[in-house]
Amino acid sequence: MTALESPTTMHEALVHEHSAHNYHPLPVVVADAEGAWVTDVEGRRLLDCLAGYSALNFGHRHPALVAAAHHQLDRVTLTSRAFGNDQLGPFCAELAALLGKQMVLPMNTGAEAVESGIKVARKWGYEVKGVPADRARIVVMADGFHGRTTTIVGFSTDPDARAGFGPFTPGFDVVPYGNAHALAAAMTPETVAVLVEPVQGEAGVVVPAPEFLPAVRRICDAHGALMIADEVQSGLGRTGHLLATRGAGTDADVYLLGKALGGGILPLSAVVADADVLGVLRPGQHGSTFGGNPLACAVGRAVIDLLADGRLLARAGALGSHLREGLDELVGRGVVAVRTAGLWAGVDVDPRLGDGRAVSEAMARRGVLVKDTHGSTVRLSPPLVVGSDELDLAVDALRGALSELDA
The missing domain is CATH 3.40.640.10 (Type I PLP-dependent aspartate aminotransferase-like (Major domain))
Structure with missing residues (x-):
């Protein structure tokens, strides 16, 4: 199989031919997911820091939610x-x-x-x-x-x-x-x-x-x-x-x-x-x-x-502070400004390095999924079940993406 015939490329070709072109997704095709992680059709594991634009607040396939769905399906x-x-x-x-x-x-x-x-x-x-x-x-x-x-x-x-x-x-x-x-x-x-x-x-x-x-x-x-x-x-x-x-x-x-x-x-x-x-x-x-x-x-x-019971809410607040601390360290180092609300962040990247799409693609290559919006802004909204070490991984991926684009 050549690079042009990779599973990702084949899936993208089908979508391009048969799906209306109302989205411009990153070159990632997800086949499996659990918690804060997804696995693509080529077997790569990636940290999901978009969480379906907050639709996946509780992560992929949360056991309590899947159990409720299975029970009702029957x-x-x-x-x-x-x-x-x-x-x-x-x-x-x-x-x-x-x-x-x-x-x-x-x-x-x-x-x-x-x-x-x-x-x-x-x-x-x-x-x-x-x-x-x-x-x-x-x-x-x-x-x-x-x-x-x-x-x-x-x-x-x-x-x-x-x-x-x-x-x-x-x-x-x-x-x-x-x-x-x-x-x-x-x-x-x-x-x-x-x-x-x-x-x-x-x-x-x-x-x-x-x-x-x-x-x-x-x-x-x-x-x-x-x-x-x-x-x-x-x-x-x-x-x-x-x-x-x-x-x-x-x-x-x-x-x-x-x-x-x-x-x-x-x-x-x-x-x-x-x-x-x-x-x-x-x-x-x-x-x-x-x-x-x-x-x-x-x-x-x-x-x-x-x-x-409020435990997930408290967790989101605490982890949001942790995420903010990591992102603040990048201000002046490729990041112009950071805005956060709990586990939700908008990161304005120096437009001289590239737009938000370029940053998102570079982060995906480093195993972290985020999404751009409005030019040079990147959004992070990881699931509330994410861990502090995983948030550190996301910040490290952003740091690496900025360095790559600045090279």
Whole structure:
């Protein structure tokens, strides 16, 4: 077999020929995985420091999550919401209790959770706040990322996400992230909600000033609007807190969850709020064939069990500090800036050395998987089960990649 006929090359050729070209993956083809490690089709072991953009917070094939999935697979996997199933009620009750809210709307993907949150906010605005029909407005943040549906990309400020997909849904006002004064100025009597990421992941793990999220809360209260926190990436332990919003000392009216909620096994998302918000939905007004299916709910319940005692959250906080210490040592040595929130880091590389893609490829050659975003920024989001020695390995791989590019 020649290099051109390697297993990796053959798999990439099949994808290139038969899969839509909506991704530009690193030249790694994973065949097996466990914990924080993956094995590719050529037998190489690599440390996964992306963890499915936080979908794999508990690592690959966590035994408790796999056991829950296997048990449910032997019973029933899907009923649709035309009938009940014995996992839906307990899942909703347990997730609501975990977050201290009253109701849960289960969906599948993060984008569905965001779309559902938008629909709920508008309906709440008309029925509860009294906004005139079809006049509801939602304030969103520049450089935010909430998914890929047409409504969501319509208020994106990323040209790659937006260009070529119009016309777009009206009703959104964009303000600079982290700017409470701009947010306050954008509020009107027709504003029904503010949609905010407590940490902007896709933008490069951008962490706002400590006073920003509490200010969002106060502004929403002053204008009678809902605060909607998109915690699809930041929630469920990633930042060392159950919710990054709570870690910032405040509470949202509506939480949007996804990714890690499905344990890295299957899609599961949710809108979580009190009954005075989610209670505006009535039969026939919103739904999903797979939303709340028993297989997803069984895995979701196992995820809730893993989070309930707080040990993983504390671990993420402690390991996040360890990771930050290692990354800080590289500032001025090929790294321009580092931003962290728990076990989540955005690393801005000196653009003179190369872009984030070049750094990610060089790290993959050293056995560590990360992903670039927005030019020269590299993101790290290792699973919460990673060890401190493995984080040291990741920092060493970054150091080596920078040295290679500087040669």
